[in-house]
Every structure is written in structure tokens, then in C-alpha cells.
Amino acid sequence: MEQQLKELKERALAKIKEASNLKDLNEVRVAYLGKKGPITDLLKGMGKLPAEERPQMGALVNVIRETVTEVLEERLAKLEEKAINEQLAKEAIDVTLPGRPARTGNHHPLTRVVEEIEDFFISMGYEVAEGPEVEKDYYNFEALNLPKGHPARDMQDSFYISEDILLRTHTSPVQARTMEAKGGAPIKIICPGKVYRRDNDDATHSHQFTQIEGLVIGEDIRMSDLKGTLSLFAKKMFGTEREIRLRPSFFPFTEPSVEMDISCFKCGGDGCNVCKKTGWIEILGAGMVHPNVLKMAGYDPAVVSGFAFGMGPERIAMLKYGVEDIRHFYTNDVRFVSQFHRTEA
Amino acid sequence: MYVSTKWLNDYVNIEGIKPEELAEKITRSGIEVDSIIDRSQGMTNVVVGYVKECVKHPEADKLNICQVDVGEETTQIICGAANIAAGQKVIVARVGAVLPGDFKIKKAKLRGEESNGMICSLQELAIEGKLVPKAYAEGIYVLPETAIPGENALPLLGLDDQVLEFDLTPNRSDALSMLGVAYEVGAILSQGIALPKIAYKESTEKAQDLLKLRIDAMKDNPMYVAKVVKNVKIGESPLWLQNRLMAAGVRPHNNVVDITNYVLMEYGQPLHAFDYDRLGTGEIIVRLAEEGEKITTLDDVERTLNAHQLVITNGKEPVAIAGVMGGLNSEVHEGTTTVVIESAYFAPASIRRTSKEVGLRSDASTRFEKGVDPERVIAAAERAAQLISEIAGGEVLAGSVMIDELDKTPERIIVSPDYINNRLGMKISLEEMLSILERLQISTEAVNGQLVIDAPTRRQDLRIKEDIIEEIARMYGYDEIPMTLPVSESIPGGLSPYQAKRRIVRGFLEGAGLVQALTYSLTSKEQAQAFALETAPVTELLMPMSEDRSILRQSLIPHLLEAATYNVARRTDSVALYETGSVFLGEEEDGLPLEVEHVAAVITGKWVDHAWQAETKTVDFFVLKGIVEGMMDSLGLAGGLSFEQTTIEGMHPGRTANIVHNGERIGLIGQIHPTEQKKRDLKNTYAMEMNLKKVLSIETDVLLYVPVPRFPSISRDIALVVASETSAGTLENVIRSAGGKLLKNVKLFDLYEGDNVEDGKKSLAFSLTYADPERTLTDEEVVKAHEKVLNALTTEAGALLRG
Known part of the structure; x- marks a missing residue:
């Protein structure tokens, strides 16, 4: 009897081992552990045994059943894993196939530059001021110390609508309007916008372009404040290693007037084609607000002073991104504009 | 302004300072030096030659065989210039010389004759053709007899010089003269400056005896000085004078004219020389021109004058347009013996206006229009008199003829x-x-x-x-100057709500797949009002540069369509652009047009393009409508938004709608009319434009959180058949108003027209969601509410319910 049981166990274990898939294994389970299987038969036949043998035999059959069950479970787990793996293998995809494009648009490069500048000055406590693109001669010129007959206000250079109305030639009239509106209160503004000049469109000229200007008015605003502000701006916009230098210049609405150069961001000042071998790149014009401008807006130049600066986002974008022709900004070629979708640094 | 450093050294000692270093100092302290021009251009082996013999080349008509003494030897050079002749002193580039443009001079054989070098023109030494004296413009340059063969020709021609090119700002007209530059450089280098020493002999005869002067326009001409020089011999200027003029960018003519130009460059005071005899009357009267009066100027152009233009006359007719250009009738010429030198102060505004009207900008007018130094008017006249007496052998008459009412108070x-x-x-x-x-x-x-x-x-x-x-x-x-930051009462910076919302709009549109465009505000008459949401009288330029850019736009769509066409023509078939920008409407009380910011978009081509998974979708009305809805939702304005079928010129009559918010029209949307599409080489193109100013000015509710439902909702679907012309929007409105407060959501999920549906009818299916935030709904409640909806659909919309 014992020998028989042992053989039964060996047979069952061999069958389990043989089973190579879940179906075969299930057959083995039914064959050996099922209601009509030999083990059940053995247990059923237990009654025929003498009473004293029953416990020993019962224990033996149970051990065999447990062993077979255990091995079968193990095998089952293995075969299940195998089946899953086979299924997954079938499901494999070619990961090099193109993804479904996520459709997105992006800022125009000039908006990108303007917003970057706006955000820097907002962080410094500036407000963003805007004004009309069709402007009165008074705000565009007169209030900015460009009286009638001044050479810089040639009819040939501006788009006039009538004797006294024109398309603004710079964003400075927004400064004049803001000063007038603030009635003597301190000012910290940045003014972005479209401006127009009577130029033929070519690689470096555009009859419509953008400008962004800044104005700070208050008691004891100093030229050193202008320099400090512009230096921080240059570092934010063009890299922390940037140095600035101021050169004397001339604008009718500021005195003293300066032009600001930054150390070349391409060569670091050694001289390259971007900085035309000088190590410096001209970025913006600035100066201390001319007393006549303050007076005309109702500020007392003896008490109040201010600084102003202005720059061209086109020029900055051209320098930053290496764009060689200003017309690219107004052609709206998607192959151009879409290049400015990604972040930098 | 071109500043010869060799010339500058006359007044201020810049010996030993590298031009680059000097330029940097000048730039940093006030005047931008644009470039440094090395006039020698690295030339070597360019010497004086003496043409001992010059015979025609036997084999070539135009060539000459010259025997040239070049100092250490006499060598044969073939020369093709027409003005070559024996006995001339010439410029010789010897074998081994390198001329500008990397032109290497080698030994050569020309039609069998050896040539050991080249006899040069000034152009070959990199002097601009327009600066070369006319006599030598077409041939070689002839040096003065005093030149010594074999001598280096570069210093002789003043080409061992570095010229600084100044980019002057309008305020620094003081640096439009060598003396002005000398003051500036002297200050930079902490040096005094040496002014020219003026000394000449005067004859006993007085200028006043020969010349009378009257000014009838004192406001425009408050000061006039004239000197008279007799017995002048007109001829070529000495080389040094010609050299300096050419370095300054002025073409030499003859000694008297050259001297007036020289003094102009030196003092910044324009002078004019008249031929006294040609003047004819012994009189100068300065007055305003008579309307329509004519003068032929030195450039041989007859010009008609306006009444406010200042002229110099001989008492009968104009002999010069004051400060702008002299007249041909009184020009100094070869036979001139007596000259009148004019030095004057003309009012800047008068000269600026005249020079612009006449279309002539000269070295003189650019200086007069900025205002010359009143203290140099007399000095310059005297300097010229001195140089004429030194160079042209003149006899300066005593004193000057002068009227001076110019205020010179500093x-x-x-x-x-x-x-x-x-x-x-x-x-x-x-x-x-x-x-x-x-x-x-x-x-x-x-x-x-x-x-x-x-x-x-x-x-x-x-x-x-x-x-x-x-x-x-x-x-x-x-x-x-140190770097500090403004110390002021701190103002909180930031964007205004309007500006912040505009950024949200841009961000949304870009997130939705539109690329930002930037187009011109100026447009053509045809396009100015096309597709406009609202039209008003247009704003037109007085002097447009072209018809295409003559009027301010009232719609953004035309230029966006142009951009779409541009891209499609370059094989970018799918284009999705948007723009925010102003349109210009009518005229407000202050005379300015009303500027209204709009947002517009144009889409064409495919919207989804993912072909290998069979996902492609061309753009349609609903793509753009979805973007508008999403944009409004991002602004908190989804509620109250509706689309109302309409017709707009240039747009598809069946596929165009007004965008309406709470009863107010805020925009338009639709397909571009097929005819218009064709005209623009576009297919299947949709556009929208909205009044952004209006949209961003609508007040929105404070954003408050609505509790997420804790109780389950119940869905019921409705399938119905209605007349084809019944709009989905109408049905939705019926459902919403009948559904009561338990109805939370209505969603159209099927639309069908065709087989199995009667002609003139369509089948729609809606999914309705009922919920109560406070509790779980009972079946009876939902049935009750839903019954109402079904009844309303049948009675109000004439819908036939299906299944």
C-alpha cells in the first residue's frame, strides 16, 4: 500500500512536470486531485482498512495530496507567468513609430522678447503703460522737447494723418501722457508698443516696428539709478556675466543722454562678428529726463528728476536669436515663427 | 565728418597716440567714431617717377612705352592712360608693390614690350572717383614738378594718414569742423590747442570802394562779411591742400574754391567765392526771393525759387541761394582775377527749409542749418583771404564790407x-x-x-x-558713475487686469494650437474694411509710401489671410494663426480714431494630422468654434455665450455666425467665402475676429469652488427626429428650460441625416444628466423631470421621439 502511494505520488509529480500549458496542467489536476481521481479513491477506500491502519494511512494520503497540490500550484504560477509573458510579447509595439503630435502654438518672437522685458521690470515694481498708436503731434513731439520746426520731426520721416495727427514714431508719447495723467506723482512704467516710421522695408528697416521704453520719475532720481537699473536688466536679459558701459549720446527728450553697450554675449568681449570685433554691442538709448519734458508735464525739475530708456525688441531678438533680416518678423512664415516655441536655458 | 589725424595734429598734439586708442577715447567721451580709415591701405613700393620719354607702342594704339626715372634707375613701363606725357612727374607702383584690393604689381610683357611696374591713377590708390580732381578723373595723376623721383609717393599724397569717421549726433555740430574736433580732443588729452595764425598784407585799396552791401532780410541774415581779393591767379591747389580736401571727402577744383572749402572744413564756417567781374554791379543785396524767380546753380540745374527763400543778388538777379549753393553766373573760373569772399550767418531754420525745398544738402547747408559759430564768421573770411594771398597770389583789399546785427552774447x-x-x-x-x-x-x-x-x-x-x-x-x-537703484516710495508694479487677461487669451490660443502672427496696421483701401466686425470712416495717411500701406485697418482678418496664403504657397498646407492688435475706427472728439484691440484667428488645412493611425481631420467651423468657446471659458465667460447664424460679405452664407455674449455682439466666425478663398489661393479656410477690448472688459464673477458632487448622478438619453432647419441650439434650450434645476448637463452625442430618416428631417441624440448635490435622486424624481423634457420637445420643438 505504501509503495503504491509512493508510486502514485511520483507519477503525479512527473505529470505536473510534463504539463507545458495551463490546459494540460488542469487535466493533471483533475486526473489526480479531482473527485474521480486516485487520491479521492484512496480516501474513499479508507473505510475498508483495519481501524488501526486508518490514521497512519490517512496521514500518508493527506501528505501526498498536499505535496501534489503544492507542486501543482507552483507549476500553475509558473505557467501563468509564462502565458502572460507570451501575451505581452505579442502586444509589443514599435516604439520608434511617430507619436501623435500635441498641437500647440507659440508666442511671436517679438512678444516673447517684450514679455521677458516686461516681466523683469514688473519684478522691479514697474507698471505696464500703453497708449494710442495714432497720436497727436503734441504728445509725439512737442511734449518731448521736439518743438515745431525741429529737424527730427520731418514730414518725410513720419506717417501723418493730418497736420497735427500722425502714427506715433516712438512709444515716448505714452510717457508724456502718463506724466500728464499722474499729476506730479512718482512714476515707474514700461511702455511697449507698435511704432511707425516712413521707411522703405528692407533687411534693417521696417515701416512698422516695436519699441519698449521705461520711465522713472521721482524725487532725487539719479543717473547712478539709471546705470544700476540697466545693469541688472542687461544681466537678466543677456546673462549674469554681462557688463554694461554708457556712452554719451543725444536725444531731445533726455539730458544727459547715453547709449548703453553690453559686453558681447557671444564672445564675452574678445571680439567676434556679432559685436563687430569691438567686444561691445549697442542695446539701448537712455538718459535723464530733460527738464523741459518734466516742465511740460507739470513736474518741477528743481525738485523732481527722472530717467528714461528705450530699446527695439526687433534688434534684441535679432541679436539674441541671430535673425539677419527684420522682415522675418512681419512675414509670419510659420517655419520662422514656430521656431520660438521652446524655452531657453 | 571725416577727421584726418595728420591734419588734426596741426592744432593738437596727437603724435604717438594710436588711432584706435584716440578713437576709443573720443567715443567714450562723447562722439562716436564709426570707423578708422587707413588711407595707406598697406601700400608699399609706390614712388615718384619722372617720365623721361614716352612713345606710342608700335603694336597697340592705346598703349605708350615710357622710360621712367624711379630714382635708383630708369625703367620701362607701359601705360595706357590718355593723359600720359614725357616730362611728367607721376606715381609709379614698382614691381613688388601691392595696391588696394590685393593687387600685386608684377613684371609683365604687353604686346612684346616689357613693363616694370604701373603708372597709377588716384583711384588705383583707393581714392574714391568722385573725389579725384576732374582733370585726372579719367587718367593718371600728375604730381607737381617739385616731386623727386624715387621718393615715397604716399606721404606726398597724404596717404600716410588715418582718418576717423565721426557719427555725430545732431547736438554736436561744433565737431563739424577741424577746430571743433581739436577743442574736443584737446579736452580729452588735457591739452591746449593751437589756432591757425592769421596774418596777411592788405593793399591800400579798400574793399568798401569796390563793393556795396545791403541786407533786406536781417532776420534770416543778421550778419554778412565780404572780403575782396584782387589779382588772383586761378590754378590747381598745392598738393597738401588737395590731399587734405580729399581726406575730408571734398573734391578739389581750383585754388580759390578749394580754399573756401578748406576753411569750411577747418572753421565750420561755409564760405562762398564770387567772381567780382561776373557779379557785374559791384553790389551785393541779400533779400528774399521773388516768387517764381529763377537761378541756375553751380550744378547747372535751373531752379525756381519760393518767396521765403533767401538769395544773394547783385542787385539785379540772384547769384546764389544763400547758404545752399552758388549760382553759375558768378562762379569763379579760370580767368577770374578778382574774387569776393562771402562769410555770413544765415538763420538755421531758413536754410533748413530752403535746402529741403530745393532738394540740395551741401556741406554748407548742413552747417548753416545747425547754426554756425557767430565768433568765427569774420575769422573764417580772414583765414580765406590769407590763404588766397599765400596760394593764389592775391592782393587782399583793406578791411571788409560788413553788416552785423548778430547777437553774440554767450x-x-x-x-x-x-x-x-x-x-x-x-x-x-x-x-x-x-x-x-x-x-x-x-x-x-x-x-x-x-x-x-x-x-x-x-x-x-x-x-x-x-x-x-x-x-x-x-x-x-x-x-x-556708481550703480544704484532708485530709492522712492514703493509702488506695486504689475500688469493691469486687462493686460493680465490678454496674456491669458494669448496663452489659451497658443495652447489650443494657434501660432501668434504680427501683421501690419497699414493696409490698402480694398482691405481696410474687409471682414470688419464694425466699420467706421477710415484713417488715411497724407503721404503714403504705397497704395498697399495707405489706410489703417478695421479688421485683422485680411492680413492674417495674406499670411495664410503666403504659408500655403510655401507648402505649409496647415496654417493656424492668431493675432491681437488694434483696429482704427472713425474719429473721436480729440481728432484721433478710436483704437480698439481685437483678436482674430485664421485656420486652414488639417487640424489633426496623424495619418499612420488614420487620424486626420481637416479644419471646420466647429474646430474654431471650440477654440472660441474655450477661450471664453478661460476668461470665465462661457455662460451667456451664443452663436447666431448670420451673413457677412466675403464669408460663406451658410457657415457664418455672430459671436454673442449676453445679447451683445462681440465677434464673428465662419468660413471664408469659396470665391474669396479662390482669389486668395486658399481652400477650406475659417476665420474669427472678436472685439478683445469688449471681451476683456466684461466683469466676471469671483472664482469660487463648487463642491464636487457627493451623490451619484443619473443619465437618460433622448433620441429624436426634427425638421432639418431646427437648430441643435434651439433643442438644447428647450431641454434646459424644461429640465429644471435637477438637470445638470445636456450633451449632444449623435447627429444623423440620410437613409432611414425622412427627407427634410434629421435625427439627434442627447444625453441628459440629472443630479442633486444634497442627496441621491429617486427614480420617480428623474422620471418626472425627464417626462417634462420629453413633453416640451414634442410640443415646443415638434420633435418626434424615437425608441
Whole structure:
């Protein structure tokens, strides 16, 4: 009897081992552990045994059943894993196939530059001021110390609508309007916008372009404040290693007037084609607000002073991104504009 | 302004200072030096030659065989210039010389004859053709007889020189003269300057005896000086004078004209020389022109004058347009013996206006229109007299003929050192300030701690305290200004709500797949009002540069369509662009047009393009509508938004809608009319434009969180058949109003027209969601609410319910 049981166990274990898939294994389970299987038969036949043998035999059959069950479970787990793996293998995809494009648009490069500048000055406590693109001669010129007959206000250079109305030639009239509106209160503004000049469109000229200007008015605003502000701006916009230098210049609405150069961001000042071998790149014009401008807006130049600066986002974008022709900004070629979708640094 | 460093050295010692270094110093302290021109261009082996013999080449008509003494030897050179002749002193580039443009001179054989070098024209030495004296413009240049064969020709021609090209700002017209530059450089280098010494012999005869002067326009011409020089021999100027003129960018003509130009460059005071005999009347009358009066100017152009233009006359007819250009009738010529030198102060505004009207800008007019130095008017006339007597052998008549009512009082400026330091954020001592002003030769006195300044008349740009601040700062050095930040009452910065919302709109549209475009505000008459949401009288330019850019736009769509066409033509078939920008409407009370910011978009081509998974979708009305809805939702304005079928010129009559918010029209959307599409080489293109100003000005509710439902919702679907013309929007409205407050959501999920549906009918299916935030709904409640909906659909919309 014992020998028989042992053989039964060996047979069952061999069958389990043989089973190579879940179906075969299930057959083995039914064959050996099922209601009509030999083990059940053995247990059923237990009654025929003498009473004293029953416990020993019962224990033996149970051990065999447990062993077979255990091995079968193990095998089952293995075969299940195998089946899953086979299924997954079938499901494999070619990961090099193109993804479904996520459709997105992006800022125009000039908006990108303007917003970057706006955000820097907002962080410094500036407000963003805007004004009309069709402007009165008074705000565009007169209030900015460009009286009638001044050479810089040639009819040939501006788009006039009538004797006294024109398309603004710079964003400075927004400064004049803001000063007038603030009635003597301190000012910290940045003014972005479209401006127009009577130029033929070519690689470096555009009859419509953008400008962004800044104005700070208050008691004891100093030229050193202008320099400090512009230096921080240059570092934010063009890299922390940037140095600035101021050169004397001339604008009718500021005195003293300066032009600001930054150390070349391409060569670091050694001289390259971007900085035309000088190590410096001209970025913006600035100066201390001319007393006549303050007076005309109702500020007392003896008490109040201010600084102003202005720059061209086109020029900055051209320098930053290496764009060689200003017309690219107004052609709206998607192959151009879409290049400015990604972040930098 | 071209500044020859060789010439500059006459007045201020710049020996030993590298031109680059000098240029940098000048640029940093006030005047931008644009470039440094090395006139020698690295040339070598260019010497004086003496043409001993010159015979025709036997084999070539146009060539000459010359035997040229080049100092150490006599060598044969073949020359093709028409003006070559034996006995001339010429410029010879010897074998081994390298001329500008990397032109290497080699031994050559020309039609069998050896040529050991080249006889040069000035152009071959990199002098611009327009500066070469006319006599030599077509051939070789002939040197004075005094030139010594074998001598280096470069110094002789003044080509061993570096020229600084100044980019002058309009305020620094004082540097439009060599003396002005000398003052500036002297200040930078802390040097005094050496002014030209004027000394000449005067004859006993008086200028006044020969010439009468009258001014009938004192306002435009407050000062006029004339000197008369007799027995002048007109001829070629000495080489040094020609060299300096060419370095300054002026073409030499003859000695008298060259001298007037030389003094113009030296003093910044334009002069004019008249032939006394040609003047004919012994009289000069300055007056305003008569309307329509004519004069033929030196450039041989007859010009008609306006009544406000200032002219110099001989008492009968104009002999010059004052300060702009002389007349041909009184021009100095070969046979001139007596010259009248005119030096005057003409009012800047008058000259500016005339020069613009006549279309002539000359070295003279550019200086007059900025205002010449009143103190140099007489000096310049005397300097010219001196040079004419030295160079052209003239006899200067005693005294001058002069009328002078010009105010020459220097501008007085009083400023305290504290004011200067406060504005600069610096601490410069009074002594340092005085020393800087002294270097600039600005006469200053310290009175009770204040600087009392008399601005020199040559510096018309010094008028107010701030001008003095600039002088001190630029000489002290802008690098020395510290860096600080404004200390002021702190104002919170930031974007206005409008500006912030505009950024949200841009962000949304870009997130939705639109690329930002930037198009021109100026457009053509045809396009100005096309597709406009609202039209009003247009704003037109007085002097447009072209028809295409003559009027301000009232719609953004036309230029966006142009951009779409541009891209499609370049094989970018799918284009999705948007723009925010102003349109210009009518005229407000202040005379300006109303500027309204709009947002517009144009889409064409495929919207989804993912072909290998069979996902492609061309753009349609609903793509763009979805973007508008999403944009409004991002602004908190989804509620109250509706689309109402409409027709708009240029748009598809069946596929166009007004965008309406709470009953107010805020935009339009639709397909571009097929005819219009075709005209623009576009297919299947949709556009929308909205009044962004209006949209962003709508007040929105405060954003408050609505609790996420805790109780389950119940869905019921409805399938119905209605007449084809019944809009989905109408049905939705019926459902919503009948559904009551338990109805939370209505969603159209099927639309069908065709087989199995009667002609003129369509089938729609909606999914309705019922919920109560407070509890779980009972079946009976939902059935009750849903019944109402079904009834309303049947009775109000004539819908036939299906299944």
C-alpha cells in the first residue's frame, strides 16, 4: 500500500512536470486531485482498512495530496507567468513609430522678447503703460522737447494723418501722457508698443516696428539709478556675466543722454562678428529726463528728476536669436515663427 | 565728418597716440567714431617717377612705352592712360608693390614690350572717383614738378594718414569742423590747442570802394562779411591742400574754391567765392526771393525759387541761394582775377527749409542749418583771404564790407556742484569740475560755491544746467558713475487686469494650437474694411509710401489671410494663426480714431494630422468654434455665450455666425467665402475676429469652488427626429428650460441625416444628466423631470421621439 502511494505520488509529480500549458496542467489536476481521481479513491477506500491502519494511512494520503497540490500550484504560477509573458510579447509595439503630435502654438518672437522685458521690470515694481498708436503731434513731439520746426520731426520721416495727427514714431508719447495723467506723482512704467516710421522695408528697416521704453520719475532720481537699473536688466536679459558701459549720446527728450553697450554675449568681449570685433554691442538709448519734458508735464525739475530708456525688441531678438533680416518678423512664415516655441536655458 | 589725424595734429598734439586708442577715447567721451580709415591701405613700393620719354607702342594704339626715372634707375613701363606725357612727374607702383584690393604689381610683357611696374591713377590708390580732381578723373595723376623721383609717393599724397569717421549726433555740430574736433580732443588729452595764425598784407585799396552791401532780410541774415581779393591767379591747389580736401571727402577744383572749402572744413564756417567781374554791379543785396524767380546753380540745374527763400543778388538777379549753393553766373573760373569772399550767418531754420525745398544738402547747408559759430564768421573770411594771398597770389583789399546785427552774447549758466552731484549720484569736487570745464575751454567762475559759466558760442548745445552735467560727467567718465537703484516710495508694479487677461487669451490660443502672427496696421483701401466686425470712416495717411500701406485697418482678418496664403504657397498646407492688435475706427472728439484691440484667428488645412493611425481631420467651423468657446471659458465667460447664424460679405452664407455674449455682439466666425478663398489661393479656410477690448472688459464673477458632487448622478438619453432647419441650439434650450434645476448637463452625442430618416428631417441624440448635490435622486424624481423634457420637445420643438 505504501509503495503504491509512493508510486502514485511520483507519477503525479512527473505529470505536473510534463504539463507545458495551463490546459494540460488542469487535466493533471483533475486526473489526480479531482473527485474521480486516485487520491479521492484512496480516501474513499479508507473505510475498508483495519481501524488501526486508518490514521497512519490517512496521514500518508493527506501528505501526498498536499505535496501534489503544492507542486501543482507552483507549476500553475509558473505557467501563468509564462502565458502572460507570451501575451505581452505579442502586444509589443514599435516604439520608434511617430507619436501623435500635441498641437500647440507659440508666442511671436517679438512678444516673447517684450514679455521677458516686461516681466523683469514688473519684478522691479514697474507698471505696464500703453497708449494710442495714432497720436497727436503734441504728445509725439512737442511734449518731448521736439518743438515745431525741429529737424527730427520731418514730414518725410513720419506717417501723418493730418497736420497735427500722425502714427506715433516712438512709444515716448505714452510717457508724456502718463506724466500728464499722474499729476506730479512718482512714476515707474514700461511702455511697449507698435511704432511707425516712413521707411522703405528692407533687411534693417521696417515701416512698422516695436519699441519698449521705461520711465522713472521721482524725487532725487539719479543717473547712478539709471546705470544700476540697466545693469541688472542687461544681466537678466543677456546673462549674469554681462557688463554694461554708457556712452554719451543725444536725444531731445533726455539730458544727459547715453547709449548703453553690453559686453558681447557671444564672445564675452574678445571680439567676434556679432559685436563687430569691438567686444561691445549697442542695446539701448537712455538718459535723464530733460527738464523741459518734466516742465511740460507739470513736474518741477528743481525738485523732481527722472530717467528714461528705450530699446527695439526687433534688434534684441535679432541679436539674441541671430535673425539677419527684420522682415522675418512681419512675414509670419510659420517655419520662422514656430521656431520660438521652446524655452531657453 | 571725416577727421584726418595728420591734419588734426596741426592744432593738437596727437603724435604717438594710436588711432584706435584716440578713437576709443573720443567715443567714450562723447562722439562716436564709426570707423578708422587707413588711407595707406598697406601700400608699399609706390614712388615718384619722372617720365623721361614716352612713345606710342608700335603694336597697340592705346598703349605708350615710357622710360621712367624711379630714382635708383630708369625703367620701362607701359601705360595706357590718355593723359600720359614725357616730362611728367607721376606715381609709379614698382614691381613688388601691392595696391588696394590685393593687387600685386608684377613684371609683365604687353604686346612684346616689357613693363616694370604701373603708372597709377588716384583711384588705383583707393581714392574714391568722385573725389579725384576732374582733370585726372579719367587718367593718371600728375604730381607737381617739385616731386623727386624715387621718393615715397604716399606721404606726398597724404596717404600716410588715418582718418576717423565721426557719427555725430545732431547736438554736436561744433565737431563739424577741424577746430571743433581739436577743442574736443584737446579736452580729452588735457591739452591746449593751437589756432591757425592769421596774418596777411592788405593793399591800400579798400574793399568798401569796390563793393556795396545791403541786407533786406536781417532776420534770416543778421550778419554778412565780404572780403575782396584782387589779382588772383586761378590754378590747381598745392598738393597738401588737395590731399587734405580729399581726406575730408571734398573734391578739389581750383585754388580759390578749394580754399573756401578748406576753411569750411577747418572753421565750420561755409564760405562762398564770387567772381567780382561776373557779379557785374559791384553790389551785393541779400533779400528774399521773388516768387517764381529763377537761378541756375553751380550744378547747372535751373531752379525756381519760393518767396521765403533767401538769395544773394547783385542787385539785379540772384547769384546764389544763400547758404545752399552758388549760382553759375558768378562762379569763379579760370580767368577770374578778382574774387569776393562771402562769410555770413544765415538763420538755421531758413536754410533748413530752403535746402529741403530745393532738394540740395551741401556741406554748407548742413552747417548753416545747425547754426554756425557767430565768433568765427569774420575769422573764417580772414583765414580765406590769407590763404588766397599765400596760394593764389592775391592782393587782399583793406578791411571788409560788413553788416552785423548778430547777437553774440554767450549763454550764461549757473549751477551748483550739489545739483550736479545729486543728479549724477556722484561726489565730484568743485575743483575737479572747474578743471574739467577748463580743459573744455568753457569759461567758468566759482562764485559763492556756484559755477557761473559763459558757454562758448562754438558750443550751441550748452544752454541749461543739465548740459553742464553732461559735460562734466562725460569728461569725468561714465564708467565712474556708481550703480544704484532708485530709492522712492514703493509702488506695486504689475500688469493691469486687462493686460493680465490678454496674456491669458494669448496663452489659451497658443495652447489650443494657434501660432501668434504680427501683421501690419497699414493696409490698402480694398482691405481696410474687409471682414470688419464694425466699420467706421477710415484713417488715411497724407503721404503714403504705397497704395498697399495707405489706410489703417478695421479688421485683422485680411492680413492674417495674406499670411495664410503666403504659408500655403510655401507648402505649409496647415496654417493656424492668431493675432491681437488694434483696429482704427472713425474719429473721436480729440481728432484721433478710436483704437480698439481685437483678436482674430485664421485656420486652414488639417487640424489633426496623424495619418499612420488614420487620424486626420481637416479644419471646420466647429474646430474654431471650440477654440472660441474655450477661450471664453478661460476668461470665465462661457455662460451667456451664443452663436447666431448670420451673413457677412466675403464669408460663406451658410457657415457664418455672430459671436454673442449676453445679447451683445462681440465677434464673428465662419468660413471664408469659396470665391474669396479662390482669389486668395486658399481652400477650406475659417476665420474669427472678436472685439478683445469688449471681451476683456466684461466683469466676471469671483472664482469660487463648487463642491464636487457627493451623490451619484443619473443619465437618460433622448433620441429624436426634427425638421432639418431646427437648430441643435434651439433643442438644447428647450431641454434646459424644461429640465429644471435637477438637470445638470445636456450633451449632444449623435447627429444623423440620410437613409432611414425622412427627407427634410434629421435625427439627434442627447444625453441628459440629472443630479442633486444634497442627496441621491429617486427614480420617480428623474422620471418626472425627464417626462417634462420629453413633453416640451414634442410640443415646443415638434420633435418626434424615437425608441
